Every structure is written in structure tokens, then in C-alpha cells.
Amino acid sequence: MTRYVFIESRDPFESCDTKFIEETAIAVKERGHDVTVFLVQNGVLAARQNTGRLGRLAEAGVTLLADNFSLRERGIKSEELAHGIQESGISKLVEAIVQEHTKAIWH
Amino acid sequence: MKERSLTLALMDPPYESANSTTALRIISVALEQGINVNVFAYEGAVCLPLKDQSPHANPVKGTTVEEEEHPTTKAFVSSLLAIGKDGPLLTWVNCGLCVDERGAANVVDGVKRGSPADFFKMASESTNTLVIPTK
Numbered sequence: 001m002t003r004y005v006f007i008e009s010r011d012p013f014e015s016c017d018t019k020f021i022e023e024t025a026i027a028v029k030e031r032g033h034d035v036t037v038f039l040v041q042n043g044v045l046a047a048r049q050n051t052g053r054l055g056r057l058a059e060a061g062v063t064l065l066a067d068n069f070s071l072r073e074r075g076i077k078s079e080e081l082a083h084g085i086q087e088s089g090i091s092k093l094v095e096a097i098v099q100e101h102t103k104a105i106w107h
Numbered sequence: 108m109k110e111r112s113l114t115l116a117l118m119d120p121p122y123e124s125a126n127s128t129t130a131l132r133i134i135s136v137a138l139e140q141g142i143n144v145n146v147f148a149y150e151g152a153v154c155l156p157l158k159d160q161s162p163h164a165n166p167v168k169g170t171t172v173e174e175e176e177h178p179t180t181k182a183f184v185s186s187l188l189a190i191g192k193d194g195p196l197l198t199w200v201n202c203g204l205c206v207d208e209r210g211a212a213n214v215v216d217g218v219k220r221g222s223p224a225d226f227f228k229m230a231s232e233s234t235n236t237l238v239i240p241t242k
Binding site: 007009010040041042067069070089090091093094095097098099100102104106 | 111112113125126129132133136137139140142234235236237238239240242
């Protein structure tokens, strides 16, 4: 099994191609791989409950992490995060990408 | 336990994108965790360790250089190279052609000059590689 870590740095309201991550992550998960999407920079704007952006990823069983530094910079509080999204430090990202058989993809 | 290492390819120039900040955070945390880090700075990223950078005052806010404490990427790179001097190691390679194009050879101590062949070698020998491209 290969682990996939997608790092989403783009604002979903600015970049329509954030759909690429959603579709690819779900497709890879459906093939039986372990998948994490780490939201960072403007990517965390999709993590807010009221955007309804990442529901399909959560339902598919993809691990969703949101960078706490990026959340703080944008004034997004933990209680505003959508169900299934965990606030995380960048250390979790580093731990995830230095594992064997892991593909790290920045978007 | 097998020694772990991470290679990063950076392309964004300083003061343009949050990518640079995130990359520096990743390097810092990786070194804290005892992971060796290789950086291949390509295109505008070769200016991250440029020695000629200088902090500035903020005339809009009326603050002095000292009050402003403007962070420079050269200072961050220098600090990270000091942390990653003995182990875990930080190896920072600037792409030589990108440096020449930009006249960006005056860099902080510890930064090496290389080519994409170095990136290939670093990536081949690392536990993993993360490419942070420009948009």
C-alpha cells in the first residue's frame, strides 16, 4: 500500500483546480491507499464548516488536516472547522512525508 | 533506525508567496525532528539566501528599522543552516544557472552552488522529496 499526502495550498474560491485534489484523493482512496489531505496557506479557507467544501473527502475516509498556523493567520477558530477536519501542526505533515512508500504532492 | 532525509525543491522568490514561509517552517520542523534536509533552490528561490537583502523601516506606520524587526529570508536561511550544521544536516544548493541569470551569487555562508544533477542525486538518496512549485 502506498500512502499519499496531498498538500493543498490554494484557495478553493480563487482556484477552480482545487477540484483536482478532491477528485484525485478520492480516486486514490477508492483504490485502497491511505490518503491524507493537508490544508495549508489559503487552502485552509475550505476547512470552514460554512463552506461545505470537503464533505466528499471526509465521507470517502480521507484524513483531513488543517495547518494551525495558517488557520490563526486567517482568524479561523477550531470550532469553525467542518466535521472530520483536524487542526494540526506542520510537524504532522513532516512526520507523514518522511515515511517509506509515501508520495507527497504539493498543489 | 535508518537515518531519514527529506529533499525539498523550492522555486518561489522571496517576499512573493506564502510558499516560502511554509517551506522554511517545514525545514525547521524536520531538523527539530532529527531529519536531514536537502534543499534545491531553483529559479527565483535562489534569492532566498541573498546577502544583499536588508530590513527596512515602515514609513506608513512610522516605525524605524529596529521597531519594525522586518524578517528577511536570508536571516531565516542562515539560522536554519546554523541549526543544521552538525546533525541533523541541512544542505542548501542553489541552482548555478539560476544564480547567474539573476546576478544572485552573493549569498549567506553555507549555501552551495550546484545543478539539477544535484537535485536528482539528493532526491534519489532521500526518504522522500517534496517539490513546491510556483503556481
